[in-house]
Amino acid sequence: MPEFDYDVVYIGSGHGTFDGAMPLAAKGKRVAVIEADKVGGTCPNWGCNAKILLDGPVALQHTLRASDGIVSGDGKIDWAKNKAHKQAAIDVIPDALKGGMEASGIKMYFGHGTIIGEHTVAVDGEPITAENIVIATGLRPHQLDVPGTELGHDSKEFMALDEMPKHMVIIGGGYIGVEFATMANAAGSDVSLVLHDGEALRGFHQPYVKEVLADLESRGVTIVRNQEVKSFEQQGHQVEVALSDETITTDWVLDATGRVANVENLGLEDLEIEHSPKGIVVNEYLQTTVPSIYVSGDVIDKEQPKLTPTAQFESQYLMHRFAGESDAAIDYPAIATNVFTTPRIAQAGVTVAEAQADPDKYIVQENDLSGDWYRAVDYEKNAKLTLIFNKDKQLVGATEISERAEDSINALLPAIEFGYTPAQLERLVYIFPAIAFDSISKL
Numbered sequence: 001m002p003e004f005d006y007d008v009v010y011i012g013s014g015h016g017t018f019d020g021a022m023p024l025a026a027k028g029k030r031v032a033v034i035e036a037d038k039v040g041g042t043c044p045n046w047g048c049n050a051k052i053l054l055d056g057p058v059a060l061q062h063t064l065r066a067s068d069g070i071v072s073g074d075g076k077i078d079w080a081k082n083k084a085h086k087q088a089a090i091d092v093i094p095d096a097l098k099g100g101m102e103a104s105g106i107k108m109y110f111g112h113g114t115i116i117g118e119h120t121v122a123v124d125g126e127p128i129t130a131e132n133i134v135i136a137t138g139l140r141p142h143q144l145d146v147p148g149t150e151l152g153h154d155s156k157e158f159m160a161l162d163e164m165p166k167h168m169v170i171i172g173g174g175y176i177g178v179e180f181a182t183m184a185n186a187a188g189s190d191v192s193l194v195l196h197d198g199e200a201l202r203g204f205h206q207p208y209v210k211e212v213l214a215d216l217e218s219r220g221v222t223i224v225r226n227q228e229v230k231s232f233e234q235q236g237h238q239v240e241v242a243l244s245d246e247t248i249t250t251d252w253v254l255d256a257t258g259r260v261a262n263v264e265n266l267g268l269e270d271l272e273i274e275h276s277p278k279g280i281v282v283n284e285y286l287q288t289t290v291p292s293i294y295v296s297g298d299v300i301d302k303e304q305p306k307l308t309p310t311a312q313f314e315s316q317y318l319m320h321r322f323a324g325e326s327d328a329a330i331d332y333p334a335i336a337t338n339v340f341t342t343p344r345i346a347q348a349g350v351t352v353a354e355a356q357a358d359p360d361k362y363i364v365q366e367n368d369l370s371g372d373w374y375r376a377v378d379y380e381k382n383a384k385l386t387l388i389f390n391k392d393k394q395l396v397g398a399t400e401i402s403e404r405a406e407d408s409i410n411a412l413l414p415a416i417e418f419g420y421t422p423a424q425l426e427r428l429v430y431i432f433p434a435i436a437f438d439s440i441s442k443l
């Protein structure tokens with residue numbers, strides 16, 4: 001008779017869980033997953049998948065307009081149809097994932113999970129025991145601490161809008177702020193994007209960020225810089241957004257000021273597990289100070305970008321550990337990331353700022369892609385790619401601004417991660433003409 005009900009119980013069913021939990025169960029481990037909301041968590045339901053479906057027509061509209069009359073039509077987006085298409089495409093995911101998990105042998109529990117002992121989680125009061133517990137509870141939207149904050153909305157509510165508001169104030173210059181400003185503008189909303197200082201998308205190459213912001217402005221987005229939000233106040237059907245120097249009256253407010261960790265009501269205090277709104281503190285094995293309790297995905301307090309592929313990498317790392325296949329510390333690879341604006345900005349590996357701060361170690365090579373014949377296929381005007389090499393001439397980092405930046409950086413990622421030699425690069429026979437061929441030819 002086993003000592004515990006399960007080998008591993010996961011709290012949360014997002015990418016921080018299922019990418020590792022399914023193969024772990026398929027290897028014969030006894031696995032349970034607890035979910036309080038939709039199976040699959042943020043990414044499929046309210047994050048990446050939902051967002052990229054809504055973005056499809058936005059990118060199409062941008063290309064159509066950039067084609068300068070070659071493709072005719074006004075490219076007007078029917079938001080209600082766009083939302084219905086998105087919803088139809090993602091509605092099937094939770095059941096499909098649930099089915100996949102159950103088929104691999106996972107027992108699903110629905111309810112709120114709270115850790116009540118080193119090996120015990122209560123699901124709405126019912127105790128379940130496991131040799132190891134994984135907390136993968138993700139993040140939720142941060143809400144500004146100002147009077148009237150409840151009048152603000154989050155990204156989930158934006159993606160559920162039946163109609164695009166005539167005017168929208170978006171607060172915050174992070175991924176969500178600029179991506180959703182791009183979408184709302186393309187769908188016909190008059191957008192004011194409020195930044196509390198001059199900068200947006202910190203962590204990305206700032207000259208490229210400035211180009212994205214300038215492009216948004218050229219399409220009618222008002223960027224309001226260096227303003228603190230003071231309050232939101234209902235005025236009839238509208239909301240007054242009071243900033244340090246001005247007041248904007250709007251139909252809808254998106255509070256995109258970041259996301260905070262779901263660490264409440266988990267029992268962390270009783271077990272003295274260190275945590276903050278940034279997440280739960282772990283060691284190099286993703287383990288908390290209680291050795292049987294691990295953490296995966298966005299809810300880890302970490303330096304790495306809080307993205308789906310990062311969560312997937314962590315859950316797969318834990319799968320190998322729980323399967324007894326590896327006891328090594330986690331070794332994060334180069335993580336590629338992209339801002340889905342039009343144009344996009346993508347990057348991976350050593351950043352330009354890091355390279356410029358250490359010129360003895362790195363060589364920075366800037367490539368203007370606007371004269372590149374292949375980029376004329378996408379009517380690119382401002383495409384640029386910055387490559388960073390070490391002194392052995394191996395690629396260690398790259399960032400691009402273009403309509404196809406995510407594909408370009410994905411194509412370069414293996415060269416960054418594995419440090420290909422010129423001889424190895426010669427053996428990569430890519431499809432031509434294509435983005436991967438074009439990007440790799442710059443090495």
Ligand SMILES: Cc1cc2nc3c(=O)[nH]c(=O)nc-3n(C[C@H](O)[C@H](O)[C@H](O)COP(=O)(O)OP(=O)(O)OC[C@H]3O[C@@H](n4cnc5c(N)ncnc54)[C@H](O)[C@@H]3O)c2cc1C
Pocket residue numbers: 011012013014015016017034035036037038039040041042043044046047048051111112113114136137138139155156176262265266296297298299306307308309311
């Ligand atoms: C608008 C938006 C767009 C995004 N776009 C991208 C993108 O383009 N590319 C990208 O890589 N990343 C993107 N992300 C980030 C990506 O969604 C996350 O990195 C990813 O979902 C993290 O997975 P996770 O499993 O750690 O957390 P989540 O997916 O958030 O899953 C956590 C789960 O835990 C459940 N839960 C929480 N507490 C409990 C509890 N006590 N008991 C039971 N269940 C609980 C929640 O209901 C949730 O289902 C986006 C995020 C947002 C919000």
Ligand SMILES: NC(=O)c1ccc[n+]([C@@H]2O[C@H](COP(=O)([O-])OP(=O)(O)OC[C@H]3O[C@@H](n4cnc5c(N)ncnc54)[C@H](O)[C@@H]3O)[C@@H](O)[C@H]2O)c1
Pocket residue numbers: 144171172173174175176177179194195196200201202228229256257258259305306307337338339340
């Ligand atoms: N393309 C993608 O991969 C993608 C897209 C969307 C979200 N995400 C993920 O979702 C998470 C959250 O994204 P996000 O954009 O909400 O957060 P973020 O942390 O990227 O950006 C928050 C922004 O709000 C600003 N801000 C904070 N307080 C403010 C205030 N009082 N007034 C004005 N501005 C303020 C910050 O300066 C920052 O620019 C991130 O983990 C991100 O990785 C990823």
